[in-house]
Amino acid sequence: MNKLDAIINQAERQCKVHGTRLTDKRKQVLAGLLKSGKALSAYELVDFCKKEFGETIPAMTVYRILDFLEEENLAHKLKIANKYVACSHIPCDHNHQPQFLICTKCQKVEEISIDFSIIQALEKNVKQAGFQVVNSKLEMDCVCDECKEAAIKPANIRCKLKV
Incomplete structure (x- = not known):
C-alpha cells in the first residue's frame, strides 16, 4: 500500500467514526x-478528476464534496x-490548529503547527480590542525557498561586447 492509499484509508476510518461515508x-x-x-480550486479539481479518473464531476458537486471534506477536517x-x-x-489522529504558509509565486502550501499558547495570546489580544475570534486559522502570504532561489539566480544571458 502506498502513502496516498494509506492516507485515504485513514480518512475513510475517520469518516466512519463520525458516522459519514467517504x-x-x-x-x-x-x-x-x-x-x-x-x-x-474546485474547477482545477474537476479537471484533475477528468484527467486522472476519466470521470466528469460537475463543479457544484465538487464544491459540495469540498464542504464535506472541510466538515470532516480532511x-x-x-x-x-x-x-x-x-x-x-489526516494520518496523525490528533487535534491541531491549522496555520498555512502560501507561496504567492507557485501556490505551494505548507501547513505548519504552532503552539496553542500563541493562539491563546492572540485571542486574548483580540478580545481586549473588542472583537471575538470566529476562526483562528492563520494564512500567511510567503515565497517558498524554490521560488526565492529561482528569483535570485542570475539569468544565463550571453552578452557580446563590441570593442
Missing part, C-alpha cells in the same frame, strides 16, 4: 488535493487564495 467521488477529490502539493479552504488543500494531519 464515497468514491469524495476519495477522488481528496486524492486530487493530496497529489497536487498546492492549493487547488481539507481546508484557504481564504487568501480561494482554493483548497488537504489537511496534512
